Amino acid sequence: MIRQFVASEELNGVRIDKCLAEAFAELSRSYLQKLLKSECVLVNGKPVKSNYRVNAGDSVELEVPEAVEPEIVPEKMDLDIVYEDKDVVIVNKPKGMVVHPAAGHYSGTLVNGLMEHCKDELSGINGVMRPGIVHRIDMDTTGLLIVCKNDKAHNEIARQLKEHSITRRYRAIVHGVVKEDEGTVDAPIGRHPVDRKKMSINEKNGREAVTHYRVLERFRQFTYIECRLETGRTHQIRVHMASIHHPLLGDAVYGPAKCPYKLQGQTLHAGVLGFVHPETGEYMEFEAPLPEYFEELLEKLRNS
Numbered sequence: 151m152i153r154q155f156v157a158s159e160e161l162n163g164v165r166i167d168k169c170l171a172e173a174f175a176e177l178s179r180s181y182l183q184k185l186l187k188s189e190c191v192l193v194n195g196k197p198v199k200s201n202y203r204v205n206a207g208d209s210v211e212l213e214v215p216e217a218v219e220p221e222i223v224p225e226k227m228d229l230d231i232v233y234e235d236k237d238v239v240i241v242n243k244p245k246g247m248v249v250h251p252a253a254g255h256y257s258g259t260l261v262n263g264l265m266e267h268c269k270d271e272l273s274g275i276n277g278v279m280r281p282g283i284v285h286r287i288d289m290d291t292t293g294l295l296i297v298c299k300n301d302k303a304h305n306e307i308a309r310q311l312k313e314h315s316i317t318r319r320y321r322a323i324v325h326g327v328v329k330e331d332e333g334t335v336d337a338p339i340g341r342h343p344v345d346r347k348k349m350s351i352n353e354k355n356g357r358e359a360v361t362h363y364r365v366l367e368r369f370r371q372f373t374y375i376e377c378r379l380e381t382g383r384t385h386q387i388r389v390h391m392a393s394i395h396h397p398l399l400g401d402a403v404y405g406p407a408k409c410p411y412k413l414q415g416q417t418l419h420a421g422v423l424g425f426v427h428p429e430t431g432e433y434m435e436f437e438a439p440l441p442e443y444f445e446e447l448l449e450k451l452r453n454s
Contacts (some may be wrong), residue, residue, distance in 0.1 A: 153212045153401060166193065169204050172210065177214075178346060183378075185212065195263055203378040212370050219276070222278060227263030232294065232436050233319040237303040237429050239268065239282070241295050242438040246415055249286040249295065251279050273304035285382055290400075290415025292441045293320070294423040306428035311382060317424030317435060318379045320387055323447065324396040328373040332364035335390040339383040348403060349385045359383045359414050361390040369451040372399055374428060376421075390418060399447075411447060419444055 153174065161169050170182045182191075183411065192211040195203070204210070208290050230242040241260065250253040251262070262273060266283055272282035282297040286305045298304035310316045338356030342348035350356075354380035360380035367374040373396065388404045391397055397405030400413035424435035440448075 151214045151216065153214060155210050157204045157206055157208040158208060158445050159206045163202050163203050165200065166191065166198055166202045166204055167200040168214055169210065174212065189421055208301045212354070222261065223257065223263065223363060225257065225262040226266050226268035229267055233437065237299055237427070239264070239299065240423065240436050241297060243287060243292060245290055245441065245443070248289045250283050263368065268299060269337040271299045273301045274298065275301055275304045287420050288385065291418045291420060291421025294438050295438055296423060303428040307425060310425055317422060318382070318420065319422035320377045320379070321419045321421050321440060321444070322375050322377060322387060322390050323399040324375060324392070325374050325399060326373065326374065326396050327368050328396055330366050332362070335361045335394060337390065337393060339386060339389055349389050350384070350433050351389065359381060359386050359390065361387055370454065372451055374448060387418060400445070411450070419443060
């Protein structure tokens with residue numbers, strides 16, 4: 151794919167790598183550096199290095215190679231299937247498991263296991279990389295996910311997600327003592343303006359995001375809470391709780407870099423999932439118990 155632009159007066163004297171980062175914000179800086187080294191960036195028809203300074207009127211051409219999707223291989227796994235019928239599968243995802251293949255994670259994902267378990271019975275709406283996946287939870291978040299076996303079920307569950315009618319309740323432990331017994335964070339979430347791997351409160355370009363929370367138990371330095379989602383933005387609970395100065399315990403991305411306990415990522419569990427069955431029209435609700443590490447951590451906090 152060829153992408154082009156003509157340098158404006160404002161870009162006169164600016165390094166080409168900075169110009170590219172501003173013009174193509176969806177591409178990472180490291181990826182743009184690779185394209186420069188591979189001579190995929192031409193200025194006035196000639197390849198340039200990253201330190202080239204642009205002149206107003208320069209014709210900049212960027213060639214982005216077409217992405218090649220790797221073959222996703224079914225893998226036999228001991229999946230925790232909470233419920234299954236001909237339309238949907240409810241899975242209790244363990245900590246450390248990525249939901250679907252992506253760069254750096256092409257095996258060992260939930261999708262790899264589902265492909266072996268369900269064979270060819272997975273919806274294809276989200277493509278070969280995410281068969282059956284309608285929504286997801288982070289790698290280090292545990293708990294319930296709904297997976298669709300056919301496109302009709304997928305469309306119906308996606309509609310419910312869009313209308314915010316699916317019940318999703320999470321358990322979390324956050325830093326600090328939350329004073330109010332319950333509250334709501336209503337703040338739009340979008341890509342972080344500097345760190346493209348992070349999300350942030352973004353009033354200008356963010357999408358609507360609403361999280362309701364209530365206190366379950368207070369400790370000396372932490373609080374055990376339940377969160378109910380109205381929307382399902384990437385990292386929503388993590389970003390929202392950090393925005394009110396109560397980041398999740400163990401979350402080194404949005405909270406303190408150092409954690410007083412040996413944890414693998416944030417303490418967040420998708421404990422309750424409820425939806426209207428896409429075929430029968432019956433409301434169904436499932437609950438997954440807290441994982442062992444979470445229960446043990448709560449005991450430590452109660453006894454500290």
